Amino acid sequence: MSDEKPEHVLVHIIKNFTPSWFSVIMGTGILSILLQTFPFQFYGLPTIALVLYIINIVLFCTFTLITAARYLFFPYIFLLMMKNSTQSLFIGTYSMGLTTICNFTIIVITKKFDWGMNLAFALWIVTVIVTYFSCIVVPYYIIVHHNHELENMNGTWLLPFIPTVVTGASGGLLSNNIDEGRALVILIISYVTMGMGLFLATSIITIYWCRLIVHKLPPKEVIISSFLPLGPLGQGAYGMIQLGSAGKRIFGDKYITGLGDTAYGLGFLAALVLWGYGIWYLAVAVFSVIRTTVYDKIPFNMGWWSLTFPLGVYTAGTLAIGDVLHSMFFQVLGAIFTCCLVVLWLAVSALTIQGAITGKIFYAPCLTPIKDAVPT
Template identity: 75%
Template sequence: MMKHSAQSLFIGTLPMGLTTITNFTILAISGKYEWGMDLAFVLWCVQFVFTMFSCIAVPFYIIVHHNHQLESMNGTWLLPIVPAVVTGASGGLLANHIDEHRGLIVLIISYITMGMGLCLALSIIAIYFYRLAVHNLPPKEVIISSFLPLGPLGQGAYGMIQLGSAAKRLLGDKYIMGLGDTAYGAGFIAALILWGYGVWYLFVAVFSVGNTVKQKIPFNMGWWGLTFPLGVFTASTVAIGNVLDSMFFLVLGAILTCILVVIWIAVTAKTLLGILSGEMFYAPCLTPVVLNT
């Protein structure tokens, strides 16, 4: 699987999926049970290990073993990198709730992880824009991947707010006078910048898919690429609205949430139909290669 140029990219979805469980544990379980926060910490550590494997091992295989062409590039190149942004954001949420000793360690690791993910993601997004400018839109089979740049941008915006909030709590004036407040302010400004960049790619993705609809876009697992990017962009919109106490961002977040629910229901229904027919159980890395003789 690691040597397959397309299938290997989806390894990053494992830590991203685990993030949902980790965040739910932090928000819904830790307050009710004494062991809840310990469980959340363990889950985050496991998530971090998977993230490092995805961010380091998969790009190594991309460089050494795969044969990628600029013309065939699409948003799935971001999938091995995005877990670093997701784990950094999840670490900020965890650091805001866990005890000070472990929280400070998680906070520092999360900032480093966020830096790794955001910088790499922005580099790939720049290459992706160049690919669009030179080779036009991706094929209809992967056109849904046009939404994937929203993932690191939206989650990065949400994560910078969470990390800033945790830094304000844990750092304060501990090392440098006003360090916690500075981190919180800088994180929020960074969130606004990333959110604005995300708005641009949201329009590009909508126009790209709209321009391709007439070609009858086939359903595949790539359609789940609609839920995560829009989900984290919605989360960042609501987080910005909460910080600013802005009705505009909160109402926009509510609208995006409704759209996201409708999309999730539609994709889930199509996925269930694909499971019943067996069409969803296709693994390219397990398909035997037929050699011409």
């Protein structure tokens, strides 16, 4: 008969509260932004968007406190998590989730409150710090400590690098609205960060394409991650337009004649190219999930939130292109994508709540080998 005492529910939740939970913040945050910027507004929609924004802030603060408790009371878990080849990839979800709060603050709150811009600036600084941790420290562990094989590759390999694209795009939006003194520094950092993210992400996407050719579709447990390439491509499209717009305002003709207009024009053309690239991966992701569903049931896990944020940022890119071109086609397409996202968000949220109530969703792979034993 075992003398081991059953673990308290709260302790179990804290120990098994993985970074992937912040993907909930990402999905909810991008939906609030899309509802706020929906091209065909109707009465009450901005209010719904604001409610989602407030809910997202509450969730973010709650998740941050639980995460802090996890590593404060069980500090050994942090190193275990970093050495785990799956969970460490989700570190960047923290900054991406916070970025959605930052962007909504820029779009809405700064227009109503004087302190909104300083809040947005502070939030963006935090996202930059976490973003660089994700894209530099996590790859170090991938190279030195993890064991990866091409056959086991899936879209989650992109997660450490997507935050650089997201943060760069957010910096473009911020620099287009903040005072010129801070805007120039933000814009330069954002261009550098965006460049780092896009080239690293497209490198991973190329490897992913090779994996699909050689080893066919990923397993059913991670097939939803097929949507992740839409993240850097869609947010890259949105970000290049924001950076170009900010560049036109900040650069102008101050440093090089025509630099501002060039930044704006090249940013828009780059957005079109990235958006077109994303269309192909959207088609691949859709038929990958449909084919897997036909032959087998896809088990629910936190990875299902990979459906929401990538589609959300791709929709944001679609609407941004539509705004530049004043194109009804892109606006209608963006509206359709937004409606699809609402349905997906409701479905995934319901499954997440159900999993949280039953406790089945609180599972940390990094703790499985040691069965939560505290090291000596």
